[in-house]
Structure formats: structure tokens, C-alpha cells
Amino acid sequence: MRKKNMLLWMTTITSMMVTACSGGNPSTSEQTPQTPTKTSVQIGDAKLDAAELVILSKVASITQEEFERTMAAPIRAKYPNYKLKYIIEGKDVTLDKMMVAGQAPDITITSLGGLQSSLLPLSLEYDLTDLIKKYNYDMSRIEPSTIESLKNATTKGGIYGLPKYLNTVVLFYNKDLFNKFGVPVPKDGMTWDEAIRLSGTMTRVENGEQIRGMSLFYSNMVLENQLSLPLIDPKEDKSAVNVPGFQKLLTTFKAIYDIPGNKPEGDFTPDSELTQFQKKRNVAMVAAPMSGYGRFEADPDLNWDVVAAPTFADAPKVGYQPNTIYYFVSNANKKAEQAFQVVTELLSDDVQLQANKEARPTILNNEKIRATLGSDHKLFKDKNFKAVFYNKFAPMPPANAKMAPLVNASSILQGEFVAMIKNGSDINTALRTAEDKINQAITSAKSK
Known part of the structure; x- marks a missing residue:
């Protein structure tokens, strides 16, 4: 039967x-x-x-x-x-x-x-x-x-x-906001230090509305990071996030959100960060995947343009992984x-x-x-x-092919990044917590 x-x-x-x-x-x-x-x-x-x-x-x-x-x-x-x-x-x-x-x-x-x-x-x-x-x-x-x-x-x-x-990740910007405040628009070839300073210049209150200088579609920026950092050790089944490279990465992202007035209110997801730029138009710049432009077709009056993603000063013209x-x-x-x-x-x-x-x-x-x-x-x-x-594409690092499909290490690290920005915790704590959670997830996956 x-x-x-x-x-x-x-x-x-x-x-x-x-x-x-x-x-x-x-x-x-x-x-x-x-x-x-x-x-x-x-x-x-x-x-x-x-x-x-x-x-x-x-x-x-x-x-x-x-x-x-x-x-x-x-x-x-x-x-x-x-x-x-x-x-x-x-x-x-x-x-x-x-x-x-x-x-x-x-x-x-x-x-x-x-x-x-x-x-x-x-x-x-x-x-x-x-x-x-x-x-x-x-x-x-x-x-x-x-x-x-x-x-x-x-x-x-x-x-x-x-x-x-x-x-790959690029930097979109709102031309109307830059024109309104008389600030030169972003350009290809900026470093992260230059982009952060520009974000500080554009962050302001205008007629009672908070204008943010920059937001981040951080999910892709973590997973496809410019430093070609793996989230799980490719040779050993353990976390690889509590390292100087991710310290550098999160320090840069945190500096953007530490600009007074640039911290998001309410939802803080990659999607909400891009939506703030597209719909509310109170964000001057957003680092996001190039494919994000597809959303803008629904808002043809959005006056935007795009430049290459900012790069680290000690790694000029090295962009994100494709x-x-x-x-x-x-x-x-x-x-x-x-x-x-x-x-x-x-x-x-x-x-x-x-x-x-x-x-x-x-x-x-x-x-x-x-x-x-x-x-x-x-x-x-x-x-x-x-x-x-404009930039060279950073290569994807060797993957732990066994654990990568079973453990969403990127999501875990992103969660600790969000908690850090919203709650004011420090980077070391965020990385240690992410490391522990990823290792726990690996142990759980291996036991099944």
C-alpha cells in the first residue's frame, strides 16, 4: 500500500x-x-x-x-x-x-x-x-x-x-538635498574617512525635520565585505568574526551612526535604511547594492545618482565582493x-x-x-x-562549505551590530557575543 x-x-x-x-x-x-x-x-x-x-x-x-x-x-x-x-x-x-x-x-x-x-x-x-x-x-x-x-x-x-x-555595493545620493544645502556631491574614489566627514556635514535639522547624512544596507556590507573576511573559519568549524578585520569594519560603520542625528529612529533593517532614502527622502546618502536602483523606478521624481562605494585609505580602490x-x-x-x-x-x-x-x-x-x-x-x-x-572587486574568501549552508553567521553578526547601534554597546562586546552565538549554532548544526 x-x-x-x-x-x-x-x-x-x-x-x-x-x-x-x-x-x-x-x-x-x-x-x-x-x-x-x-x-x-x-x-x-x-x-x-x-x-x-x-x-x-x-x-x-x-x-x-x-x-x-x-x-x-x-x-x-x-x-x-x-x-x-x-x-x-x-x-x-x-x-x-x-x-x-x-x-x-x-x-x-x-x-x-x-x-x-x-x-x-x-x-x-x-x-x-x-x-x-x-x-x-x-x-x-x-x-x-x-x-x-x-x-x-x-x-x-x-x-x-x-x-x-x-x-556590488555602491553609494547612492540625493541630488536635491546636496543642492539645497549647497554641499558638493559625493564623487568616485572617496575614502571612508571622507564619506564620514561628508555625512557629518549633511546631517542637520531642517524646518524641524532631521536630515541624516548616510544610511547603510548593512547586510550586504557585512557578508560581501571589502576586506574579504570569512565569517566562519574555512578550515575549522568555528567562528572567524572576533578578529581585527571585523573590528575595523564595525568601527567604520559605527562612526557613521555615531554622528549626532544620524542614528535611525524606529526600524533599523537594511530594507528600512534604503526605504528612508527612497521614500522619506530624509537621508542624503545610502550605501547599498547597485540593484537597489530598481526600486527607484517606482519613484521617478527621486533625484538621485550614484558613485563608487567608499574605500579604506590603506586599500584604495578595493570595493566590495561581487x-x-x-x-x-x-x-x-x-x-x-x-x-x-x-x-x-x-x-x-x-x-x-x-x-x-x-x-x-x-x-x-x-x-x-x-x-x-x-x-x-x-x-x-x-x-x-x-x-x-570604478573599484576593483574584493574576492570572496574561502568558504567553510560544510557549515555555510547550515549556519547563518552573517545574520548573527548583523544582529549584534544592530544591538550595538541601538543600545550603545561597544564593538568588542558585539564581536564576542557574535562569536559565541556562531559557535553555538555550529555545535547545534553538527549535532543534527
């Missing part, structure tokens, strides 16, 4: 997945080959069979329309015998359900966190190193920090995918070679140029393409988007 029920459940799930992958579902796409009689394609010395490839996106912002325009169209032109299905993960269609139904994706679009928490536990990773050698693929085209971060994300150091686009979205190739369906060809085509100059112009920052080491960032954006083509590339 149990076997029968299990079979029925598996059949139901499979049926659901087939329905979800059909062209009628708004979160999926089926690409119709233009030359269905062709059964193989010549690439160098390799002759690859026609293939139907399933692409699963864990990034909901990559819409159906964007897929059709920026992924499906170039693949249709290059490989007319490849058939693509696009699925956006949601409550009805998840990677786990696809695996149960025997429908593992051939390519998964997600972050390094998604690799660690979803793909590795399911043994879906496929090391592209041999294919890179076979096709003599030029890896120097790609921003090196994205590949270094990828290798550091696992203990094996494999190249399990290639980057799609990147994101928050990168990758194409991860699966080992499940024996179509890794075709998937590799699809991914490398999506990293071609033409495809990356189009995405970059639409403000999806390119992963290519190409200054001409980088210079076009946001130039075709319908609302923001005049913004200083190239600030994303």
Missing part, C-alpha cells in the same frame, strides 16, 4: 511538473527550433546532438520577457536545433520537486549561496574545467573575482558554472556539453553588451562594454552607473 501511495505521489508530482513546463504557464517558456530537421551542430571539432535543455531560475527578477529577449533569442540564432524550456522557481515548481519528478534542470541560475544550499546537497554540480580546456575557452574574458569567488565557495575548488551578471548570479551546469542529464555551449554563447560580447546597456552589469573584463552600463535604460540612462566598475 505504501509503495502504491508513493507511486501515485510521484506520478502526481511528475504530472504537475510537465504542466508547469508547458508553454501555457506564464513562468515557463518553450523555444521552437527554426530548423527542426537539423539534428546536430558543428562547433570546432565537436559535433553535438540536438538537445532540449531546461533552465531553472532561482532569481525571480529574471522575467519571462527578459529570458525571451536576452537568452532565448541569441541561442535560437546560434543553435537553432537547441530547444530551451525556462522555469522560474516558485511555490508550485521548486528544484526539490523537479528532482523528485526526475526532471533535473540542465542549467540553474542562482548565486553562490544557492550553489551551496541547493545544488551541492543534491549533487547537481558539474565541473566545467575539462570543457573549458576542450574548447580552449578564454577565461581571461571574465572578471577574475567572480571565478575566484566561485572556486572559493566549495572545498573542491571546481568551476561549476560561469557568471551571468554581477552586483554579488554574482551564475549559470550552473548540471551533471544530471548527460547534456553538460550542450549546456556549456549555451552558457558560453550567453557570455558572448553581443549578449553581454545588450544586458549591460539595460543595467545588468556585465561580467566581462571589457572596458568598452562596461562603459555602456545603463545607457539603454528607459529612465536612468543619464546616471553614473559606471561607478560599479
Whole structure:
């Protein structure tokens, strides 16, 4: 009876997945080959069979329309015998359900966190190193920090995918506030000391309203920190936060909030800090991921611009780690070679140029393409988007691949940072408390 029920459940799930992958579902796409009689394609010395490839996106912002325009169209032109299905993960269609139904994706679009928490536990990773050698693929085209971060994300150091686009922390500012007070606007290349002084200048009371000089989207700033500091020791299962590097980091952030009048009232979350800038417009500057500009489309009258994130004086032009979205190739369906060809085509100059112009920052080491960032954006083509590339990207430090998916060390450290700012406790206490809590979480995770 149990076997029968299990079979029925598996059949139901499979049926659901087939329905979800059909062209009628708004979160999926089926690409119709233009030359269905062709059964193989010549690439160098390799002759690859026609293939139907399933692409699963864990990034909901990559819409159906964007897929059709920026992924499906170039693949249709290059490989007319490849058939693509696009699925956006949601409550009805998840990677786990696809695996149960025997429908593992051939390519998964997600972050390094998604690799660690979803793909590795399911043994879906496929090391592209041999294919890179076979096709003599030029890896120097790609921003090196994205590949270094990828290798550091696992203990094996494999190249399990290639980057799609990147994101990083920048400094947004309200042009109207700076103009109103006659203060020169921020500029690319500022140090943190300069930014803190500027924040102090802009923090004031105007007509009874408290104007804050700067707020921080601190979650990304801790996790993707400029000093490439790990939160968990990569070799030993223990906390790595109570160190001089994090002391330096938190000292800098605390100095911003210690400016009289610059401490937030009420909610103090990364989201509320960006919302204060966007909606209340009583914050002159906010350090936040570049992708935050997407929120501003709902407020076209917000007069903003952007510069590179401030850097430490002893590490000039070293910015934040790239928050990168990758194409991860699966080992499940024996179509890794075709998937590799699809991914490398999506990293071609033409495809990356189009995405970059639409403000999806390119992963290519190409200054001409980088210079076009946001130039075709319908609302923001005049913004200083190239600030994303002003600094060098800090590499992601080696990860403790075993503990990273199980212990949210970043959240623990952020919690102690918030408590420090709100309650006035000192940095040493915050770091010691975070260290203890992370170690407790590691012990708990290992006991399960």
C-alpha cells in the first residue's frame, strides 16, 4: 500500500511538473527550433546532438520577457536545433520537486549561496574545467573575482558554472538635498574617512525635520565585505568574526551612526535604511547594492545618482565582493556539453553588451562594454552607473562549505551590530557575543 501511495505521489508530482513546463504557464517558456530537421551542430571539432535543455531560475527578477529577449533569442540564432524550456522557481515548481519528478534542470541560475544550499546537497554540480580546456575557452574574458569567488565557495575548488551578471555595493545620493544645502556631491574614489566627514556635514535639522547624512544596507556590507573576511573559519568549524578585520569594519560603520542625528529612529533593517532614502527622502546618502536602483523606478521624481562605494585609505580602490548570479551546469542529464555551449554563447560580447546597456552589469573584463552600463535604460540612462566598475572587486574568501549552508553567521553578526547601534554597546562586546552565538549554532548544526 505504501509503495502504491508513493507511486501515485510521484506520478502526481511528475504530472504537475510537465504542466508547469508547458508553454501555457506564464513562468515557463518553450523555444521552437527554426530548423527542426537539423539534428546536430558543428562547433570546432565537436559535433553535438540536438538537445532540449531546461533552465531553472532561482532569481525571480529574471522575467519571462527578459529570458525571451536576452537568452532565448541569441541561442535560437546560434543553435537553432537547441530547444530551451525556462522555469522560474516558485511555490508550485521548486528544484526539490523537479528532482523528485526526475526532471533535473540542465542549467540553474542562482548565486553562490544557492550553489551551496541547493545544488551541492543534491549533487547537481558539474565541473566545467575539462570543457573549458576542450574548447580552449578564454577565461581571461571574465572578471577574475567572480571565478575566484566561485572556486572559493566549495572545498573542491571546481568551476561549476560561469557568471551571468554581477552586483556590488555602491553609494547612492540625493541630488536635491546636496543642492539645497549647497554641499558638493559625493564623487568616485572617496575614502571612508571622507564619506564620514561628508555625512557629518549633511546631517542637520531642517524646518524641524532631521536630515541624516548616510544610511547603510548593512547586510550586504557585512557578508560581501571589502576586506574579504570569512565569517566562519574555512578550515575549522568555528567562528572567524572576533578578529581585527571585523573590528575595523564595525568601527567604520559605527562612526557613521555615531554622528549626532544620524542614528535611525524606529526600524533599523537594511530594507528600512534604503526605504528612508527612497521614500522619506530624509537621508542624503545610502550605501547599498547597485540593484537597489530598481526600486527607484517606482519613484521617478527621486533625484538621485550614484558613485563608487567608499574605500579604506590603506586599500584604495578595493570595493566590495561581487554579488554574482551564475549559470550552473548540471551533471544530471548527460547534456553538460550542450549546456556549456549555451552558457558560453550567453557570455558572448553581443549578449553581454545588450544586458549591460539595460543595467545588468556585465561580467566581462571589457572596458568598452562596461562603459555602456545603463545607457539603454528607459529612465536612468543619464546616471553614473559606471561607478560599479570604478573599484576593483574584493574576492570572496574561502568558504567553510560544510557549515555555510547550515549556519547563518552573517545574520548573527548583523544582529549584534544592530544591538550595538541601538543600545550603545561597544564593538568588542558585539564581536564576542557574535562569536559565541556562531559557535553555538555550529555545535547545534553538527549535532543534527
